Amino acid sequence: MPVKVLIPVPLQRLTKGQETVDGSAGTVITLIKDLDQKYSGLAERICEGDKVRRFVNIYVNEEDIRFMSNEETSVKDGDVVSIVPAIAGGC
Amino acid sequence: MDFTEEQLQRYSRHIILPEVGGKGQKKISGSRVLIAGAGGLGCPVGYYLAAAGVGTIAMVDNDVVELSNLQRQIAHSVRTLGMNKAESAKNTFEALNPDVNVVTIKERLNSKNILGLIKDYDIVVDGTDNFPTRYLINDACVLAGKPLVSGAILRFEGQVTTILPGEGHCYRCLFEEPPPPGLVPSCQEAGVLGVLPGVVGALQAAEVLKLVLGKGKPLSNQLLIYDALGVNFRKVKVPKNPDCKVCGKSPVITELIDIGEEYCSI
Numbered sequence: 001m002p003v004k005v006l007i008p009v010p011l012q013r014l015t016k017g018q019e020t021v022d023g024s025a026g027t028v029i030t031l032i033k034d035l036d037q038k039y040s041g042l043a044e045r046i047c048e049g050d051k052v053r054r055f056v057n058i059y060v061n062e063e064d065i066r067f068m069s070n071e072e073t074s075v076k077d078g079d080v081v082s083i084v085p086a087i088a089g090g091c
Numbered sequence: 092m093d094f095t096e097e098q099l100q101r102y103s104r105h106i107i108l109p110e111v112g113g114k115g116q117k118k119i120s121g122s123r124v125l126i127a128g129a130g131g132l133g134c135p136v137g138y139y140l141a142a143a144g145v146g147t148i149a150m151v152d153n154d155v156v157e158l159s160n161l162q163r164q165i166a167h168s169v170r171t172l173g174m175n176k177a178e179s180a181k182n183t184f185e186a187l188n189p190d191v192n193v194v195t196i197k198e199r200l201n202s203k204n205i206l207g208l209i210k211d212y213d214i215v216v217d218g219t220d221n222f223p224t225r226y227l228i229n230d231a232c233v234l235a236g237k238p239l240v241s242g243a244i245l246r247f248e249g250q251v252t253t254i255l256p257g258e259g260h261c262y263r264c265l266f267e268e269p270p271p272p273g274l275v276p277s278c279q280e281a282g283v284l285g286v287l288p289g290v291v292g293a294l295q296a297a298e299v300l301k302l303v304l305g306k307g308k309p310l311s312n313q314l315l316i317y318d319a320l321g322v323n324f325r326k327v328k329v330p331k332n333p334d335c336k337v338c339g340k341s342p343v344i345t346e347l348i349d350i351g352e353e354y355c356s357i
Contacts, residue, residue: 006325009248009318010281019321055270059327067330082327084316086266087245089278090288091130091160091220 003031003075006082011046014039023081028058029071031081046083047071055086098190102144115304116144120190122303123147125212127200127228129176130154131283132218132242134166135292136299141184141191143300148184149194149212150177163285200224202347205231214299217241218292220277222269223350229254229262230347233338238302242295245276247284249291249317252310252329253298256338259311264332269350287319 002022007015015021021039023031029050036043046056050071058065059082065073075081094102094113105111105119122145126133129152137148156167156179164176171179177195184193198204200219205227209215215237217228225241232239232254239254241262254261294315301307316325337344 009246009320010275019318019323053270054268055266055275057266057327062327064328064330066332082316082325084250084314084327085275086222086270087243087248087250087275088222088225088269089220089243089245089283090128090132090218091278091283 001078003077004080005031005035006080008083008085010085010087011042011083014042014045023075025076025079026074027069027071028052028060028065028073028075028081031075057084058082059084098144101188101190105143110306111304115306118303118305119144119300120146122214123149123212124214124216124299125149125151125209126216126218127151127224128218128220129164129166129180130160130218130220131163131244131278131288132292132295133176133216134164134180135289136216136218136242136296137180137184137193138166138187139293139296140299141188141193143296144188144190145299145303146190147192147194147212149196149208150180151196151198151200151208152176152180153197153199163283163288165289200227202227202349205347206235209235209237212237214302215239216295216299217243218288218295222275225262226269226350227347230337230344232256233261234345234347240295240298240302242291244283244287244291245278246281247287247319249287249294249319251291251294251298251315251317252313253302255309255311260329260331261335261338263337264335265314265329267332267336284319287317290317290319 005021005023032043102116105116129150154176156171166180166183175197181193233256236256241252243250313326314329333340
C-alpha cells in the first residue's frame with residue numbers, strides 16, 4: 001500500500017483534478033520531490049528549496065510535521081499525508 | 092430575566108434539549124458576539140446566531156452590498172443593493188428575531204480600533220476576506236484573551252478552527268506567516284461555490300453556541316477541513332507552538348501591528 005497524499009483544491013489542477021495521489025515512502029521532502037516528477041510544479045508550490053513554505057502545513061496522519069522532524073519526518077507505506085495551505089476567503 | 096410566552100415558543104426546540112434548557116437559553120440571550128465581516132461567512136453565522144437568540148450581535152463591515160454578493164451572502168437582497176453590509180444584515184436579522192440587538196460597526200478593523208471594538212464582546216467570529224485582517228484579529232484576540240471562531244473559504248474548500256487564548260493554539264501557531272501577496276488567490280479571483288460559506292458559517296455558529304453554553308468539545312487545537320467536491324470532513328491536530336510569535340513562551344508581538352496594505356489586494 002503506497003503513501004496516500006491528499007491534494008488541496010488549489011493544487012488539484014497540477015494533479016489533473018485528482019484529490020488523492022499515491023506517493024512513495026521515505027521522508028516528507030523525498031515524497032514531495034518524487035511527486036513533482038509526475039506532477040510538475042507541485043514542489044515549487046509547496047516548498048521553497050528544501051523547506052516547506054510557512055503558510056503551507058503538512059500533516060502525516062493528522063500530525064503536523066513542524067512538531068515532528070519537519071521535512072525529514074519519515075513517511076511509510078499506508079500513511080496519509082495532507083497538504084493544507086492557508087486560505088483567507090470569507091467573502 | 093424571565094422569558095415571555097412568545098419567547099418560550101420561539102426557543103422551545105432549544106429549551107427542550109437537556110444540554111440547553113431554560114438556563115442555556117438564558118446564557119444565549121445574555122451573550123455578546125462580534126462578527127468580523129458581513130459577507131459570505133458573516134451572513135450565515137449572524138443569521139443563525141440571531142435565530143438562536145444571541146442577545147447582542149455586532150456586525151463589522153465597511154463595504155456595500157453588490158449584485159455579485161447575492162449568490163452566497165444570504166442576509167442581503169436586491170432591496171439592500173448599495174447599502175452598507177452591516178446595516179443590511181441588521182435589517183434581516185432583526186426581522187427574523189426582534190429580541191436581538193444588532194450593532195453595526197461600519198469600519199475597517201485596524202491595529203488602532205480593534206481592541207476597543209472587541210472589548211465588550213464575549214466571543215469574536217472571523218469571517219473576513221484577507222490575510223492581514225485575519226492575523227490582526229488573531230493577535231488582538233490573543234492579547235485580549237477573547238475566544239475566536241475562525242472560518243475561511245476558497246473555491247470548494249473550507250477551514251474552521253476555534254482559538255481559546257491561554258488554553259489552545261492560535262492562528263499563528265497554525266500558519267506561522269501569511270503568504271506573500273499574490274500567491275494565494277482571493278474568492279474574487281478564484282471563485283467560491285455559493286453554498287460553501289453556508290456550510291462553514293453554520294459550523295462556526297455551532298462553535299459559538301457551544302462556547303456560550305459551555306457544552307461539547309470546541310475545535311481547539313484542531314483544524315477542520317471541508318472539501319465540498321470530495322465530500323470530506325477532515326480534522327488535523329494543531330498543537331500550541333511554543334515558539335509562536337504572539338502566544339509562545341517569549342512572544343515578540345506584544346502590541347498590534349498592521350501588516351502592509353499590499354496584502355489587502357489578495
